[in-house]
Amino acid sequence: ACFSLGVMVTMNQRLEADTLLLVADEFGYKIEFSDADLEDSETEEIVDSEEDLVPRAPIVTVMGHVDHGKTSLLDYVRKTNVIAGESGGITQHIGAYNVKLENGQRITFLDTPGHEAFTAMRARGAQITDIAIIVIAADDDVMPQTKEAISHAQAAGVPMIIALNKVDKPNANPDNIRQQLSGMNILVEEWGGNVQSQEISAKFGNNVDLLLEKVLLQAELLELKANPDRNAQGVVIEASLDKGRGYVSTMLVQSGTLRVGDYVLAGKNHGKVKAMLDERGKNLAEAGPSIPVTILGLDGAPTAGDKFKVYEDESEAKSIANKREQLQRELSIRTKKHTTLEELGRRI
Numbered sequence: 001a002c003f004s005l006g007v008m009v010t011m012n013q014r015l016e017a018d019t020l021l022l023v024a025d026e027f028g029y030k031i032e033f034s035d036a037d038l039e040d041s042e043t044e045e046i047v048d049s050e051e052d053l054v055p056r057a058p059i060v061t062v063m064g065h066v067d068h069g070k071t072s073l074l075d076y077v078r079k080t081n082v083i084a085g086e087s088g089g090i091t092q093h094i095g096a097y098n099v100k101l102e103n104g105q106r107i108t109f110l111d112t113p114g115h116e117a118f119t120a121m122r123a124r125g126a127q128i129t130d131i132a133i134i135v136i137a138a139d140d141d142v143m144p145q146t147k148e149a150i151s152h153a154q155a156a157g158v159p160m161i162i163a164l165n166k167v168d169k170p171n172a173n174p175d176n177i178r179q180q181l182s183g184m185n186i187l188v189e190e191w192g193g194n195v196q197s198q199e200i201s202a203k204f205g206n207n208v209d210l211l212l213e214k215v216l217l218q219a220e221l222l223e224l225k226a227n228p229d230r231n232a233q234g235v236v237i238e239a240s241l242d243k244g245r246g247y248v249s250t251m252l253v254q255s256g257t258l259r260v261g262d263y264v265l266a267g268k269n270h271g272k273v274k275a276m277l278d279e280r281g282k283n284l285a286e287a288g289p290s291i292p293v294t295i296l297g298l299d300g301a302p303t304a305g306d307k308f309k310v311y312e313d314e315s316e317a318k319s320i321a322n323k324r325e326q327l328q329r330e331l332s333i334r335t336k337k338h339t340t341l342e343e344l345g346r347r348i
């Protein structure tokens with residue numbers, strides 16, 4: 001039937017939905033498509049009853065134009081709130097970390113390398129940020145990447161806090177920025193609007209504490225909660241192969257508690273959590289909601305934005321991982337074949 005439709009396939013190949021419909025029709029069958037064959041187990045809604053939910057730390061992304069001071073801000077926050085050198089090791093790069101403020105409250109920062117990562121994550125349905133800090137240098141203008149960051153936050157429905165940075169500079173003109181923002185329909189609180197903003201100097205740390213207070217205020221309004229008392233689920237922030245340690249994946253727990261020894265499925269990869277580390281390489285036994293951790297033990301590097309989930313049943317996790325792997329392989333074979341045929345055509 002396939003050949004008569006002009007589709008050259010072997011019995012091991014997957015068919016496109018359209019072809020499937022046509023072929024089934026040939027034989028008098030009707031096809032019903034179920035939701036993406038493998039996704040069901042991971043998109044399964046979490047139903048927690050209200051009494052199981054406890055407050056969790058806000059997850060904050062820092063975005064803004066090049067050189068406006070994102071890294072300086074994150075560095076300052078980290079330096080003042082992380083007790084350096086505790087584990088004796090060097091601070092490792094990690095895409096996410098949790099800081100404890102003087103008042104005991106916690107904030108999780110996502111150190112997005114750029115907007116691309118944010119967009120990619122969003123495209124994959126991974127909505128992980130609760131609040132976006134938009135850093136704008138007050139000695140500059142609202143730049144293209146600032147606008148982009150703002151529209152990302154708006155599109156994702158994530159509340160923004162504007163950090164007017166570099167106010168220590170003699171040529172800083174925060175009113176100029178407020179003006180430009182108002183031209184984009186973003187009215188900051190000082191101007192009677194509802195968008196929080198704070199003048200800061202990320203370099204010298206001035207008023208960064210006030211900025212963090214505003215983050216916590218915003219977080220309070222959002223009433224962020226999660227159930228720590230269930231198998232962990234969350235999102236992969238980044239993953240790579242480390243020479244000495246094997247595959248190292250940074251995960252953000254969104255719900256439940258992740259523990260050493262748990263069996264994890266992340267994208268098409270799986271494995272038992274052998275060790276769990278915080279951003280300074282300190283061993284952790286468990287990590288609850290909003291806590292980012294680096295885990296060792298997966299059989300490969302999942303993609304940033306992949307969801308992860310703990311499975312009681314190891315074989316179930318393995319079989320889903322295998323199916324995903326197979327799907328991906330088939331897809332890549334198909335694309336490869338496609339180009340070869342095209343090339344052939346060109347040569348003829």
Ligand code: GTP
Nearest residue numbers: 065066067068069070071072165166169201202203
């Ligand atoms: P990219 O990662 O390249 O997009 O830049 P970024 O937004 O992370 O900026 P970064 O923190 O690297 O800062 C860029 C430059 O501005 C550095 O030379 C910082 O020292 C300087 N800078 C950042 N914040 C301040 C500030 O508050 N005051 C002053 N005077 N300089 C600052």
Ligand code: MG
Nearest residue numbers: 069070071072
């Ligand atoms: Mg930077």
